[in-house]
Amino acid sequence: MSIINPVRVRFAPSPTGYLHIGNARTALFNWLFARHHHGTFILRIEDTDVERSTQESDQLILEDMKWLGLDYDEGPDKGGAFGPYRQSMRLHLYREYAQKLVDAGKAYPCFCTEEELEAEKQKLLAAGRMPVYSGKCRNLSQEEVERRKAAGIPFALRFKVDPWGSVGFQDWVRGEVVFEKQYIGDFVILRSDGIAPYNFAVVIDDALMQITHVIRGEDHISNTPRQLLLYEALGFQPPQFAHLSMILGPDHTRLSKRHGATSVAQYREAGYLPDALINYLALLGWTPESGQEIISREEMIRQFSLKRVSKSAAVFDIMKLNWINGNYIRNEDIKKLTALALPYYQRAGMVSNQPTSEELSKLERVIQVTRGYVETLSQLPEHAWIFYTSRLEWSEEAKEILKTDSARRVIKVLQEELKGIEEITPDTSKNLLAHLKAKTGSGGKNLYLPIRAALTGQTHGPELYQLMDILGKEECLKRLDFALQLAKA
């Protein structure tokens, strides 16, 4: 198979809730494919299910797409030459094309009631057969049809599928896939309420929007033969298909709410960086030829190929996502990271809602020295309190350390030295610490641990010279003073 040019692909979510992580991956693969081939990426909202579709969800999806950085070239809030991009605004098109099929003798009205159909289905299911429509209304005479219509009996429109032969297609990730037509049966293309079912609406939309490649979840694979039949009946050129495997939870069932966070919004809340989430999602079912695990968008686009997409379902592994996210946190540009992390500090009350430039520059340094400890942005403030609190929490270990004479001497000498310098900078504090060794006669553990304990009340934490630099001269002296008092008691 070769790529049709120019490539036009779409992501078509239903606005029935938040953007699911699985859908996000589908969107990502479409986006990568489009960008790799310099094609067009389209967002289409499939909101024909009036019962479950909501405007809020519609909005949420647009926001999530934006946050993920999956920019589309055509879409509901973007416009384009093939709109409208919400199915609810395209209902007339479905009716028009359904009627065309009726006129061509390829579809017919069906008056069967839901109860009748359900009973029929249960009977077949009980007999261990595929629940295929019997075709009861297929051979109704013209007179009978007219009579029933005149009587006001509601009817759906069904597409004729002859039971012989098979429909197959070349799937980009699965290879050849074939379905027997006898198991398909005449299916509905327009319901009695005038709504087009999924299978019909997608075909009309994809055909009219000139979609060249349909990249979607594996759950749609059994819909594909019906759609192919429709393309043929309508005289449209069918697109090529690629069915992505499912994302599973740890128990190997489809990823759902009971497995924990499943929406993009939840991951955003929890402090994952969009780049990290994208990176992880890409690796879930695709491997770059280079084998890189941490890979930039540009590099992903450059290397993306449907041929390297995995056929088998993948278990969502939060541990690996965490590792990737931690990686991005450690390597992200500090200015950008600070902006991204700011809300978490504000919520923790460490930074004001209208931060001053001093606050921001301090925060930047705080993040710089603590980013190595965390895997998500939300964990960041937990490591920052020693820089913001006015009353340290002392661990027993730290108290213990200050009880020795040598420790107290170290603190006193440090105090004297500190008073002698103008202000603390990374350089001065580094120098100061170096000189301390000669001045106190202590070194290593006996030198640094007491200082750490005195300044933070803890035995673990970031590099001392950075610590002192961020705290500043006044705060350091205050804390040393307090530590000495504590040591005496």
Added chain:
RNA sequence: GGUCCCAUCGUCUAGCGGCCUAGGACAUCGGCCUCUCACGCCGAAAACACGGGUUCGAUUCCCGUUGGGACCA
């Protein structure tokens, strides 16, 4: 139940008949670095579901079994 899809370390995967004593990554365990924690670095343990073929030779191709998943206006 029927149809369709899938099957390599716990997890994500590389592998497209000999390069495989099966490679990488996460997680796990051990060590190094270091005032400490974290980061980082080094190392260890860990898999081709099973049974038949095809072939000089199968993780790789075919069939079956088993297991898992998806779909069933």
